[in-house]
Amino acid sequence: MSVLLSARGLKIAFGGLKAADGIDLDVEEGEFLAIIGPNGAGKTTFINMTTGYLKPQAGEITFAGRPILGLSPRRIVGLGIARSFQLPQLFTEHSVEQNVALAVASREGVWSPLAPLLRPRYRDEARDLIARFGLSAIAETRADALNEGARKLADIAMAVALRPRLLLMDEPTSGVAAAGKMAVVETLARVLRDARVTAVFVEHDMEVVGRFADRVAVWGQGKIAALGTPEVVLNDPEVQRTVIGTVPAGGVHAAA
Template sequence: MSEVLLQASGLRLAFGGVKAADGIDLGVMKGEFLAIIGPNGAGKTTFINMTTGYLRPNAGTITYDGRRITGMSPRAIVKLGIARSFQLPQLFVEHTVEQNIALAVASRDGIWSPLTPLLRPRFRDEARDLLGRFGLSAIADTRADALNEGARKLADIAMAVALKPRLLLMDEPTSGVAASEKMEVVETLARVLRDAAVTAVFVEHDMDVVERFADRVAVWSQGRIAALGPPTEVLNDPAVQRDVIGIERHA
């Protein structure tokens, strides 16, 4: 049986009268790719925010590799080996792609100066290596604000991978990416992350991406997990097709 890397137990969080998490219990297995699907407002991003320290649950616990991380700061959680990417890429738009990655590499070492990482060869060398793995070498000297959405997404996730996480949480990695580029983007992500033995949790609305790349699928509904299992089982569930997949395809 696979080893549990992340365990959420009894997570509850409400915003006023809205229950964003209503008793979430979920174990993420080491080495797996877990997709989270569900309609807007179901609590998917809230789960990522609680796991990465941006929100604190009202009740429940989150443990990572056997250590309780509930309520820890985002920076402390990153140091333990958990990284994330956002629905909207968080890039330094005035810098080149290589410079963005170099800044991320330096931050892993506790260096936050905006200039030092750009002057030290070891940071830039590691950045170039990572860009090669993501297939981004050709745009290394391109400013981030000149990238198309697919390249922006890859560069944003490359910055997260530069932190050398064991667990990466991605919020809609294909959001805004042209349909013709989606599969290529996700294939690149899957190859890099599996080669680096990174466990991945990703929120996704494209069911073709989920079916092709997820090892398991968790369905969120009104702050709860409505279904959990292999993609073929979950995506063929009549209730999921009616309540989730129908919504996604209509959208």
């Protein structure tokens, strides 16, 4: 696989806290890369730097061989990088279909709050995408009436509507009930792999990481403390001690 995103020497500090202290990371095209680590380790900061919401004090980031530091978030989206947030960014007064139609239109530079809702081609593409996410039954439901799992899927459907090559997701399962968590991630994985979207996701649920990640990067004090397959990383005693919090007898056995 070829390298799609490359970060070199990223540094940024907030007061005395080093959120990135020389981060080097390559993301390979087509992979699902999980980022794990304790709170405050700099995981979301990395996503914010990659998507233009923060500018590092040192280092560089390239996407498909092109430098992207200093570009606006909207320009970065136009190059093929999308993101979802820990708290879904939905228009709560609009339905699921309307939210996705607005995202489809924004991809083409249409920012009017009404035009996308009146043009059939935006609505048609939105319906198709909603069906792929298994949300057709609630397409007409207002966003503020959705449960957390549906809100997460709708938010990521809006990101996929931008037709990204790379999608960065900040805790896609946070707030989702345990009983529905795996179904949400299975849907995300299926849609993203079918669309050939490379994914980087911050996650705290090690079962999700073990089942869906191709590689795992462990963040610690602004550095990458470990990087490798789930089978190797999740069985590392230091990762178990500092991230997972326990060291079970026989280690952690990541699902295939």
